[in-house]
Amino acid sequence: MRRLIISLLFTFALLSPIAALAITPKPMTTKIQSTLLPNRSPLVTFRIIFMTGAASDPAGKEGVAALTSAMLSQGGTKTMTYEQIVEAMYPIATSFDSQIDKEMTVFTGTTHSDNLDKYYGLVNQMLLDPGFRTDDFTRLKTDAINFLKVSLRQSNDEELGKEVLYNVIYNGHAYGHHNIGTISSLEKLTLDDVRNFYKANYTQTNMVLGLAGGYPKELPDKVKADFAKLPAGQPAKGKYETPKLAPGMQVSIVKRETRATALSLGFPINVTRADKDWPALAVVASWFGQHRSSNSYLYQQLREARGLNYGDYAYIEYFPRGMFQFTPDPNQGRTSQIFQIWIRPVVPENGHFTLRAALYEYDKLVRDGMSKEAFEATREFLTKYNNILTQTQDAQLGYALDSLYYNIPDYVPYMRTQLAKLTLDDVNNAIRKHLKSDAMRIAIITKDAEGLRNAILNNKPSPITYNSPKPKAITDEDKVIENYKLTVKPDAVVIVPVEKLFE
Amino acid sequence: MKILVLMSLVVCLPMLVLAQSNSSKSRKLFPYDYTIDDLPNGLRLVTVPTDYPNLVALYIVVQAGSRNEVEAGKTGFAHFFEHIMFRGSENYTADQREAIFKRAGAETNANTSDDRTVYHATFSKDDLDEIMKMEADRFQRLKYALPEFQTESLAVKGEYDKNSANPFRQLFERLRETAFKKHTYSHTTMGFIKDIEAMPTQYEYSLEFFRRFYRPEYTTVVLVGDVTRAHALDLTRKYLGEWKRGNYVANIPAEPAQTGPLTSHIDWPSPTLPIVAIAFRGPAYSDVAKDKMALDLLAQVAFGQNSELYQKLVLKEQKVDTLGTSFSDQVDPELFTVIARIKDPKDVDYVRQQILATYKRYTTELIPQAKLDATRSRLRYGFAMTMDSSAAIATTLAQFIALRRTPETIDKLASVMDAITAEDVRAMAKKYFRDESRTIVTLATKASEATDATEEGKQ
Numbered sequence: 001m002r003r004l005i006i007s008l009l010f011t012f013a014l015l016s017p018i019a020a021l022a023i024t025p026k027p028m029t030t031k032i033q034s035t036l037l038p039n040r041s042p043l044v045t046f047r048i049i050f051m052t053g054a055a056s057d058p059a060g061k062e063g064v065a066a067l068t069s070a071m072l073s074q075g076g077t078k079t080m081t082y083e084q085i086v087e088a089m090y091p092i093a094t095s096f097d098s099q100i101d102k103e104m105t106v107f108t109g110t111t112h113s114d115n116l117d118k119y120y121g122l123v124n125q126m127l128l129d130p131g132f133r134t135d136d137f138t139r140l141k142t143d144a145i146n147f148l149k150v151s152l153r154q155s156n157d158e159e160l161g162k163e164v165l166y167n168v169i170y171n172g173h174a175y176g177h178h179n180i181g182t183i184s185s186l187e188k189l190t191l192d193d194v195r196n197f198y199k200a201n202y203t204q205t206n207m208v209l210g211l212a213g214g215y216p217k218e219l220p221d222k223v224k225a226d227f228a229k230l231p232a233g234q235p236a237k238g239k240y241e242t243p244k245l246a247p248g249m250q251v252s253i254v255k256r257e258t259r260a261t262a263l264s265l266g267f268p269i270n271v272t273r274a275d276k277d278w279p280a281l282a283v284v285a286s287w288f289g290q291h292r293s294s295n296s297y298l299y300q301q302l303r304e305a306r307g308l309n310y311g312d313y314a315y316i317e318y319f320p321r322g323m324f325q326f327t328p329d330p331n332q333g334r335t336s337q338i339f340q341i342w343i344r345p346v347v348p349e350n351g352h353f354t355l356r357a358a359l360y361e362y363d364k365l366v367r368d369g370m371s372k373e374a375f376e377a378t379r380e381f382l383t384k385y386n387n388i389l390t391q392t393q394d395a396q397l398g399y400a401l402d403s404l405y406y407n408i409p410d411y412v413p414y415m416r417t418q419l420a421k422l423t424l425d426d427v428n429n430a431i432r433k434h435l436k437s438d439a440m441r442i443a444i445i446t447k448d449a450e451g452l453r454n455a456i457l458n459n460k461p462s463p464i465t466y467n468s469p470k471p472k473a474i475t476d477e478d479k480v481i482e483n484y485k486l487t488v489k490p491d492a493v494v495i496v497p498v499e500k501l502f503e
Numbered sequence: 504m505k506i507l508v509l510m511s512l513v514v515c516l517p518m519l520v521l522a523q524s525n526s527s528k529s530r531k532l533f534p535y536d537y538t539i540d541d542l543p544n545g546l547r548l549v550t551v552p553t554d555y556p557n558l559v560a561l562y563i564v565v566q567a568g569s570r571n572e573v574e575a576g577k578t579g580f581a582h583f584f585e586h587i588m589f590r591g592s593e594n595y596t597a598d599q600r601e602a603i604f605k606r607a608g609a610e611t612n613a614n615t616s617d618d619r620t621v622y623h624a625t626f627s628k629d630d631l632d633e634i635m636k637m638e639a640d641r642f643q644r645l646k647y648a649l650p651e652f653q654t655e656s657l658a659v660k661g662e663y664d665k666n667s668a669n670p671f672r673q674l675f676e677r678l679r680e681t682a683f684k685k686h687t688y689s690h691t692t693m694g695f696i697k698d699i700e701a702m703p704t705q706y707e708y709s710l711e712f713f714r715r716f717y718r719p720e721y722t723t724v725v726l727v728g729d730v731t732r733a734h735a736l737d738l739t740r741k742y743l744g745e746w747k748r749g750n751y752v753a754n755i756p757a758e759p760a761q762t763g764p765l766t767s768h769i770d771w772p773s774p775t776l777p778i779v780a781i782a783f784r785g786p787a788y789s790d791v792a793k794d795k796m797a798l799d800l801l802a803q804v805a806f807g808q809n810s811e812l813y814q815k816l817v818l819k820e821q822k823v824d825t826l827g828t829s830f831s832d833q834v835d836p837e838l839f840t841v842i843a844r845i846k847d848p849k850d851v852d853y854v855r856q857q858i859l860a861t862y863k864r865y866t867t868e869l870i871p872q873a874k875l876d877a878t879r880s881r882l883r884y885g886f887a888m889t890m891d892s893s894a895a896i897a898t899t900l901a902q903f904i905a906l907r908r909t910p911e912t913i914d915k916l917a918s919v920m921d922a923i924t925a926e927d928v929r930a931m932a933k934k935y936f937r938d939e940s941r942t943i944v945t946l947a948t949k950a951s952e953a954t955d956a957t958e959e960g961k962q
């Protein structure tokens with residue numbers, strides 16, 4: 001339950017349940033797709049996806065997709081209040097949670113097979129017969145606003161930096177607002193907005209049923225028959241363009257009263273899991289910055305060698321809440337992704353140096369590519385590590401659903417095959433083709449925003465001192481880094497008061 | 504990253520499994536077969552073969568954490584030391600370690616809490632021999648130079664800094680400092696910032712720390728997954744059989760009885776919603792006495808998501824957006840803490856009164872039998888559902904190994920739970936929820952900084 005606070009602060013979690021498993025073996029005409037992973041486990045895992053999300057928020061209604069999912073997962077049904085749902089789920093120790101992203105909304109939960117009928121009955125009601133009550137709406141809308149105003153703006157500089165980076169890169173795009181919405185839009189949303197969103201987006205066409213575990217073989221058809229109650233619907237928009245950013249480095253410095261300085265850097269890439277170059281980029285991202293692993297190159301350079309901070313990583317897919325978890329949550333499929341470097345907070349005096357060091361390492365990556373040894377070691381790592389990523393049935397189901405979304409074969413064998421075929425040339429070509437950008441975007445959270453802006457614009461030297469002697473290779477490199485020239489125009493470094501974010 | 508300090512933020516959803524029905528009650532709470540092997544040097548091996556194929560989870564549990572930090576100025580040292588354990592040993596440099604783990608495709612890390620430090624890795628069974636050999640080397644022959652030691656201290660400072668943005672972290676730090684005067688639970692695992700800043704000067708002490716606690720009698724090797732007892736024992740004897748037993752025992756000061764209620768307040772420098780934590784001095788973990796388990800059950804009934812208080816404050820009145828408890832299973836007596844984040848500062852007093860009244864209520868009122876049974880069922884199922892991979896089983900097990908060095912304690916705990924009556928719960932509430940053993944800590948935006956966060960929707 002340490003997770004309680006985390007989930008309240010960073011996701012919108014929930015609970016719920018009721019219906020009976022009457023078997024209905026009638027033939028079906030449903031548009032609902034499914035991914036099924038039956039096994040002999042005593043647990044049954046549901047992942048029910050709707051192909052809709054924050055990118056489908058109508059203009060001026062930012063946040064309605066998230067609020068709708070919260071109303072379903074943390075609100076009452078037509079016949080049960082939310083309190084009654086919590087009460088029903090209590091003795092079976094389960095919940096029904098929602099996760100919102102740009103193009104996918106997923107509802108997840110696991111139950112012991114002892115309690116499957118009861119659990120499915122609840123889940124069924126929650127998704128098909130929502131109560132849309134005013135008191136739930138008021139509570140969840142306030143939670144959403146406080147999430148943006150307090151939890152994100154004021155309690156977690158790392159997540160804040162990452163989300164600001166996404167907002168900057170996708171400015172003016174359907175991905176351009178936080179998944180939870182904007183404060184001004186949330187304040188104006190009504191229950192009718194939620195009802196309308198539900199009606200338009202929670203359709204058979206948009207739904208994908210994911211089931212794993214020891215469920216009875218009739219269950220998938222039963223669920224599909226029940227959910228045929230949803231409107232047929234039209235296919236979701238499906239494809240969002242990757243933004244073309246104006247050339248030149250741009251820096252957003254968020255001014256906030258905080259001890260440390262958090263940095264995130266990145267730019268859009270034209271590669272998703274659906275593309276043939278993805279396995280090559282996955283190798284690059286793993287070598288350069290495997291999430292929260294000490295074998296990351298950036299980690300070795302910035303943390304292990306220099307002690308600048310707690311860790312330094314790189315990504316080619318959206319990975320929210322990374323400070324709380326070691327593996328990504330599945331079902332956040334996107335048609336547009338970014339390459340991202342995450343520098344965990346540094347002491348403010350080292351902010352400018354660390355920014356330069358990150359850019360220096362990025363430039364080096366693009367210039368030199370990967371070595372043969374690094375390539376081979378990382379390929380071996382990923383080939384085995386993918387088994388660890390998918391060690392629970394919930395993760396297996398999540399990855400299988402994402403493979404359906406990206407139209408690739410089953411993830412682990414697919415990656416094993418692709419990695420085996422990969423050459424060093426493939427990887428270095430992919431770096432040149434996809435990771436070379438002249439449109440780097442940078443988000444920094446710090447207290448002395450003006451001082452940092454001034455230092456960046458004037459390319460002031462940023463010498464670094466350590467509490468212990470360093471090898472000559474490091475001190476030589478530091479001399480380069482401390483004067484590493486960043487070409488950035490004065491109007492490309494903006495200071496944003498934290499209170500203005502997500503408005 | 505190695506080094507997730509496990510903070511006891513909110514509720515330790517205790518630990519029990521499987522249902523209330525007669526059929527399920529007979530199931531064991533820890534349903535896996537396991538073996539225990541004790542080496543002559545005091546090292547213990549617990550092996551849990553599972554049906555999950557190919558992978559093994561190697562968890563090495565050291566029964567030393569921030570609780571063992573008895574000397575002044577050394578808070579946070581157990582956690583810092585955990586970082587140091589990644590800096591190389593006699594036969595493996597840090598880089599060689601990384602290369603071996605990388606080749607194995609391992610997920611590896613470590614974490615420290617009050618009572619324990621856990622080093623863990625999950626990887627293919629084919630790599631077990633090599634990894635056991637390497638891990639055994641650092642536990643017996645850790646080797647690091649002063650500059651690496653000093654550099655690592657900066658990473659720990661970075662960890663403190665990144666945590667510092669979170670008001671809940673600061674609240675827990677203050678709560679412990681206020682409630683405990685003698686016992687080492689008075690500091691968090693992360694430690695006080697002044698001690699963290701002094702870490703670079705503690706090289707000699709770090710050698711001493713290793714000599715004291717990184718000993719076989721403090722350590723249990725837990726192997727879960729696609730592994731046999733014979734193989735596990737063979738490797739453990741081969742690589743750890745020569746490890747020398749130590750003789751140090753930390754003299755951890757007992758906390759004297761509290762003699763009156765305590766309060767403290769934190770002025771937060773940036774906008775936040777106010778938070779209140781109300782704690783009472785509670786019992787230590789036990790798989791025999793009813794005290795801790797009775798209060799674990801009460802934590803759910805009185806303050807859990809379907810408690811009357813939660814439904815009132817969070818769902819009906821909507822004055823609170825976070826309500827939970829923190830009450831970990833600890834070696835020594837722990838705080839029973841209720842924590843709430845309040846939407847409007849003017850409601851802080853009201854919410855505090857409501858929480859206090861709820862504590863008081865259960866000192867006189869019996870919880871309904873149906874609720875008690877439902878809570879037992881919840882804890883049993885909840886426990887069962889945490890164990891969905893070999894690594895997850897090992898993670899759960901490590902917490903209990905740190906307390907009693909055997910999985911058996913889990914089933915003993917389940918027996919204690921099954922025996923608890925509503926009268927027991929009331930008696931424990933009465934015993935522990937006394938005004939003189941209470942600590943309240945509040946946190947709110949400093950008056951001059953109070954701007955938008957609390958002015959909901961007014962602009």
